[in-house]
Amino acid sequence: xxxxxxxxxxxxxxxxxxxxxxxxxxxxxxxxxxxxxxxxxxxxxxxxxxxxxxxxxxxxxxxxxxxxxxxxxxxxxxxxxxxxxxxxxxxxxxxxxxxxxxxxxxxxxxxxxxxxxxxxxxx
Numbered sequence: 001x002x003x004x005x006x007x008x009x010x011x012x013x014x015x016x017x018x019x020x021x022x023x024x025x026x027x028x029x030x031x032x033x034x035x036x037x038x039x040x041x042x043x044x045x046x047x048x049x050x051x052x053x054x055x056x057x058x059x060x061x062x063x064x065x066x067x068x069x070x071x072x073x074x075x076x077x078x079x080x081x082x083x084x085x086x087x088x089x090x091x092x093x094x095x096x097x098x099x100x101x102x103x104x105x106x107x108x109x110x111x112x113x114x115x116x117x118x119x120x121x122x123x
Contacts, residue, residue, distance in 0.1 A: 004034055011043060023047045038064040042071055054078060055085045 002010075007030040014023035027044045030037060038061050045057035055078060061071035079086050 004030055004037065004040075008037075008040060008043070011040070011047075015043065015046060020047050020049075036064055038068060038071075042068070045071075045074065051078070051082055051085060 007026050011023045011026035011030065014020075014026060024044070024047050027040050027047060030040045031044065034040065041057050041060040041064070045054050045061070048054055048057060055075070058071050058075040058078065061068050062075060065071075
C-alpha cells in the first residue's frame with residue numbers, strides 16, 4: 001500500500017482531472033486503512049454522486065471534527081436543499097436520543113427531590 005499522503009495526493013489529482021472513479025478507488029483505499037482521516041472523508045464527499053453517500057461522508061467528517069467549517073457548511077447546505085436527508089441522519093437522531101434521555105433523567109431527579117422534600121416535611 002502507498003502511504004496516506006501519496007494516496008491523498010493521487011486522489012486529489014484525480015478529482016482535478018474529473019476522474020471520479022479513480023478518486024473514489026483511491027479514497028476508499030485510504031479510508032479503509034485510515035478511517036479517521038477527515039480530509040479523505042471530505043474529499044470523498046465531492047466524489048460520490050448519491051446524496052445519501054454525500055451526507056454519510058460529511059457526517060463522518062463532523063463526527064471526527066465537529067468544528068470543520070467546510071464540512072458543516074456543505075452539510076447544512078445539503079440539508080437545506082434536501083430536508084428528507086435529516087430524517088436519515090444518525091447524528092441528529094443521536095442528539096435527539098441524548099436530549100430525550102437528559103429530559104427523562106431531569107424529570108426523575110425532580111421527582112426524587114420532590115419525594116425527599118415531602119418526606120422531610122412529614123418528619
